[in-house]
Amino acid sequence: MADDPSQAVLSARGVAKRYGQAVALDGVSLDVRAGECVALVGESGSGKTTLLRCFNRMTEIDGGSVLVDGTDVASADPVELRRRVGYVPQDGGLMPHWTVLRNVSLVPWLRHDGEAPRRASEALEWVGLSPETFGGRWPRELSGGQRQRVAIARALAASPRIVLLDEPFGALDAITRAELQTSFDALRRRLGITALFVTHDLHEAALLADRVAVLRHGRIEQVATADELTAAPATEYVRDLLSRARMVAA
Amino acid sequence: MIRPSSPRPPSPELQEKGEHTSRVQASARRANARVGVREGGLRAVVAAISIAWPTLAATPIPAQQRQPSAASNPVVIASKPFGESYLLAEMFAQVLEARGIRVDRRMGLGATEIAFGALRTGAIDVYPEYTGTGLTAILHEEPKGDAGAVFGRVSREFEARWGVHWLPPLGFENTYAIAVRKETARRYNLRTLSDLARASPRLTAGLTPDFIGRPDGLPGLTKAYGLHPRAVRSLVQAVKYKALAEGAVDVVDGYSTDGMLAKYDLAVLEDDQRFFPPYQAAALVGPRLWREQPAAVAEIARLSGRLSVEQMRVLNRRVEVDGEPVGKVAGDALREMGLLRRSDAPRASAGRAATGEGSFTGYLWARRGELWRNTLRHLLLVLVSLVAAVAVAVPAGVALERARPAAAEAAIRGAGVLQTIPSIALLAFMIPLLGIGVIPALVALWLYSLYPILRNTYSGVRDAGPEATEAARALGMSPGQVLRHVRLPLAAPLIMAGIRTAAVITVGTATLAAFIGAGGLGDPIVAGLALTDTRMILSGAVPAALLALLVDAALALCERWVTPGGVR
Numbered sequence: 001m002a003d004d005p006s007q008a009v010l011s012a013r014g015v016a017k018r019y020g021q022a023v024a025l026d027g028v029s030l031d032v033r034a035g036e037c038v039a040l041v042g043e044s045g046s047g048k049t050t051l052l053r054c055f056n057r058m059t060e061i062d063g064g065s066v067l068v069d070g071t072d073v074a075s076a077d078p079v080e081l082r083r084r085v086g087y088v089p090q091d092g093g094l095m096p097h098w099t100v101l102r103n104v105s106l107v108p109w110l111r112h113d114g115e116a117p118r119r120a121s122e123a124l125e126w127v128g129l130s131p132e133t134f135g136g137r138w139p140r141e142l143s144g145g146q147r148q149r150v151a152i153a154r155a156l157a158a159s160p161r162i163v164l165l166d167e168p169f170g171a172l173d174a175i176t177r178a179e180l181q182t183s184f185d186a187l188r189r190r191l192g193i194t195a196l197f198v199t200h201d202l203h204e205a206a207l208l209a210d211r212v213a214v215l216r217h218g219r220i221e222q223v224a225t226a227d228e229l230t231a232a233p234a235t236e237y238v239r240d241l242l243s244r245a246r247m248v249a250a
Numbered sequence: 251m252i253r254p255s256s257p258r259p260p261s262p263e264l265q266e267k268g269e270h271t272s273r274v275q276a277s278a279r280r281a282n283a284r285v286g287v288r289e290g291g292l293r294a295v296v297a298a299i300s301i302a303w304p305t306l307a308a309t310p311i312p313a314q315q316r317q318p319s320a321a322s323n324p325v326v327i328a329s330k331p332f333g334e335s336y337l338l339a340e341m342f343a344q345v346l347e348a349r350g351i352r353v354d355r356r357m358g359l360g361a362t363e364i365a366f367g368a369l370r371t372g373a374i375d376v377y378p379e380y381t382g383t384g385l386t387a388i389l390h391e392e393p394k395g396d397a398g399a400v401f402g403r404v405s406r407e408f409e410a411r412w413g414v415h416w417l418p419p420l421g422f423e424n425t426y427a428i429a430v431r432k433e434t435a436r437r438y439n440l441r442t443l444s445d446l447a448r449a450s451p452r453l454t455a456g457l458t459p460d461f462i463g464r465p466d467g468l469p470g471l472t473k474a475y476g477l478h479p480r481a482v483r484s485l486v487q488a489v490k491y492k493a494l495a496e497g498a499v500d501v502v503d504g505y506s507t508d509g510m511l512a513k514y515d516l517a518v519l520e521d522d523q524r525f526f527p528p529y530q531a532a533a534l535v536g537p538r539l540w541r542e543q544p545a546a547v548a549e550i551a552r553l554s555g556r557l558s559v560e561q562m563r564v565l566n567r568r569v570e571v572d573g574e575p576v577g578k579v580a581g582d583a584l585r586e587m588g589l590l591r592r593s594d595a596p597r598a599s600a601g602r603a604a605t606g607e608g609s610f611t612g613y614l615w616a617r618r619g620e621l622w623r624n625t626l627r628h629l630l631l632v633l634v635s636l637v638a639a640v641a642v643a644v645p646a647g648v649a650l651e652r653a654r655p656a657a658a659e660a661a662i663r664g665a666g667v668l669q670t671i672p673s674i675a676l677l678a679f680m681i682p683l684l685g686i687g688v689i690p691a692l693v694a695l696w697l698y699s700l701y702p703i704l705r706n707t708y709s710g711v712r713d714a715g716p717e718a719t720e721a722a723r724a725l726g727m728s729p730g731q732v733l734r735h736v737r738l739p740l741a742a743p744l745i746m747a748g749i750r751t752a753a754v755i756t757v758g759t760a761t762l763a764a765f766i767g768a769g770g771l772g773d774p775i776v777a778g779l780a781l782t783d784t785r786m787i788l789s790g791a792v793p794a795a796l797l798a799l800l801v802d803a804a805l806a807l808c809e810r811w812v813t814p815g816g817v818r
């Protein structure tokens with residue numbers, strides 16, 4: 001692997017995690033470079049979400065180490081760490097009792113940023129929602145796509161350098177998903193954000209990610225660009241996965 | 251010796267040891283002959299006074315001679331929750347008041363366990379009790395022996411165990427009575443229970459469920475007399491006599507002093523084999539009053555031997571059937587006996603307000619002062635216990651959310667078990683610890699309020715917006731911030747629902763506080779049930795129901811207020 005660990009913003013070294021008897025991660029190593037976007041793909045139970053959550057310590061690992069910005073997260077204050085790393089859950093995870101603007105202000109507010117509302121308005125503009133129109137609405141008054149846009153704005157409002165996304169577009173209809181994928185990709189590149197995201201959709205991975213990591217049974221089968229994966233699948237499993245994806249696409 | 255001319259027999263000098271002893275010895279012999287008491291002590295003095303009664307009765311105490319009772323404490327007089335007990339307690343109270351002794355009435359205390367528990371622990375000073383009840387329900391002994399033997403037994407045991415004293419019996423027994431229509435008695439020539447046993451295969455019995463079950467009820471009667479009615483119907487007290495009068499049943503169980511016996515003009519059959527234990531009525535006096543206010547004890551003892559069964563039936567009838575105020579009936583009876591002067595009008599608080607004719611609203615209006623006091627007291631009981639329950643159960647529910655789920659469930663089930671304790675049992679249990687009155691009532695209501703609030707807080711906080719809670723953590727809220735800004739606001743509606751449930755339950759349960767003398771809207775309910783006065787029951791039940799609605803509506807507003815926008 002050509003990765004230079006010194007350049008890595010996110011780094012996993014032989015990470016292991018068990019839930020009782022079940023092995024979720026079995027010695028996983030992965031580096032994500034500054035400004036890079038990496039997709040984690042695999043079937044349900046492959047360990048991709050568990051791996052993602054190691055980077056903001058929402059998963060406490062049993063073995064190996066995880067580094068963010070070169071610092072071992074085990075020695076970091078998890079609350080402080082999470083305020084530095086953006087996060088977008090699959091279902092949006094908006095506070096139903098807070099307005100859109102207050103939701104988006106969350107992280108700047110937690111960081112005692114006096115300009116939290118202004119930053120939130122700005123983040124809403126980034127995701128294509130007018131703060132005047134949407135800022136005062138309740139989450140229940142939004143469509144699924146709008147909710148997901150708000151969740152992305154919330155993750156970016158404090159201008160983090162790193163964002164973790166857990167199947168961010170998984171629950172959306174095809175048209176909305178395509179729209180959001182495009183605008184997220186543009187935004188990420190414009191802001192120069194390092195992103196790690198989980199998806200079970202190889203096409204989405206190919207569209208958004210610089211590199212794709214394929215997980216199976218808590219191990220990484222291959223990490224490569226989408227083109228490399230297609231041209232030279234490292235294992236039988238990767239070959240199968242790709243051929244199934246092609247069939248779905250056709 | 252006792253000076254028959256003295257208007258105040260056991261005067262303060264009674265407390266001087268020497269004179270006391272000689273007087274006791276002298277009088278004890280006479281007392282024994284009359285009531286079968288062998289031990290000395292003040293009881294004997296009192297017994298002697300009751301013997302010397304006829305002379306004393308002739309000289310009602312002039313007002314200016316009334317002494318402002320040696321003790322400043324008012325005498326706490328209680329009754330159990332049925333008409334005759336109210337009536338007798340009211341007589342005790344008026345006799346004392348007529349002599350200028352202050353009295354505190356705690357009428358309608360729960361049942362034997364509560365009334366006796368309160369007496370034993372000094373929460374009350376005196377209440378009317380029955381020797382048979384003392385023997386079976388308090389001493390848990392087999393009912394056997396004649397009236398004198400039973401009185402002797404309870405006298406000895408109560409004094410030895412608890413320092414509680416039975417004054418000489420009032421003169422009547424209120425035992426079980428088996429009654430038939432006079433016409434039935436004529437047709438089958440019935441005079442005794444043995445006669446009834448003979449005719450029983452042709453008769454239908456209507457008995458209270460309690461009587462059908464208890465060993466000294468139907469089962470024992472069947473064994474003792476060979477009673478085998480054609481059919482046995484289980485009938486509640488309220489309809490029994492009507493069913494008998496209308497011919498639906500031929501035989502009923504009742505109490506020998508029951509006012510209904512007088513009303514329906516029934517034949518009471520003689521217990522010729524002496525199956526029913528003797529239930530002589532007497533004043534039961536607690537240790538404090540006995541020790542500190544012998545003058546008051548002596549005044550109550552003036553009633554000893556003065557009340558016949560026939561008299562009690564008439565008095566009970568006036569209260570239970572005709573709906574006359576207890577205070578008035580008691581006062582009339584005392585005046586008739588010469589224990590109260592004609593001019594001693596019943597105190598306003600002694601008598602229940604006039605029941606008279608008129609609409610229910612008019613009735614409520616006439617009693618508005620009492621109604622208002624009862625409602626305020628009720629509201630106080632509910633609010634204080636509820637606020638205390640919220641102060642404990644909400645933090646506890648939040649704390650349990652952090653505990654292991656198994657431990658949390660165990661703790662909440664523990665609070666749930668409290669809920670299953672019958673309220674009367676819980677109240678009775680608390681008397682030795684807290685006495686009677688407002689404090690034990692508050693503690694009991696507080697305990698009953700815990701469970702719904704605890705359960706809802708725990709579930710609400712645990713299950714509050716799982717996605718939002720997860721996102722809040724992942725975006726850097728500390729556990730405390732997650733609780734304060736996400737879990738609690740989202741759980742608020744469920745927590746409020748728990749508080750509303752607890753509040754409505756508490757408004758209802760607080761009516762039982764009357765059983766331990768805490769007052770509130772339960773007072774007219776308990777008294778009305780005891781006196782078979784429907785309007786009196788309703789004057790407590792209707793405001794209680796309205797109060798439940800009102801409290802619930804007020805809390806609904808609170809719920810709206812604490813429910814965050816966006817989740818309404």
